[in-house]
Amino acid sequence: xxxxxxxxxxxxxxxxxxxxxxxxxxxxxxxxxxxxxxxxxxxxxxxxxxxxxxxxxxxxxxxxxxxxxxxxxxxxxxxxxxxxxxxxxxxxxxxxxxxxxxxxxxxxxxxxxxxxxxx
Numbered sequence: 073x074x075x076x077x078x079x080x081x082x083x084x085x086x087x088x089x090x091x092x093x094x095x096x097x098x099x100x101x102x103x104x105x106x107x108x109x110x111x112x113x114x115x116x117x118x119x120x121x122x123x124x125x126x127x128x129x130x131x132x133x134x135x136x137x138x139x140x141x142x143x144x145x146x147x148x149x150x151x152x153x154x155x156x157x158x159x160x161x162x163x164x165x166x167x168x169x170x171x172x173x174x175x176x177x178x179x180x181x182x183x184x185x186x187x188x189x190x191x
Contacts, residue, residue: 094141169190
């Protein structure tokens with residue numbers, strides 16, 4: 073759950089990197105919530121409104137964590153635009169599966185950066 077909360081805290085942060093665990097746990101928890109709302113809304117008689125609101129609220133965090141994951145694999149965040157075409161979303165998913173890159177052009181690997189000095 074920590075990864076999901078961290079993803080929401082970095083609501084529209086497209087810079088930096090996201091580890092494989094952060095990306096997949098965010099995707100898993102987001103999917104579980106979406107499915108629960110999809111089946112729970114009509115069962116409670118409130119229709120699809122919760123699903124629509126939740127989806128709209130989490131569009132930016134989903135894009136941001138995907139871009140950060142692409143950065144972690146050494147790819148440009150612009151590759152997320154492949155998801156616009158139907159078969160392209162599979163390509164983006166395959167790109168997110170890759171191992172973390174040692175290239176630090178998108179920032180240091182998460183957890184290895186020196187902490188900021190206390191002020």
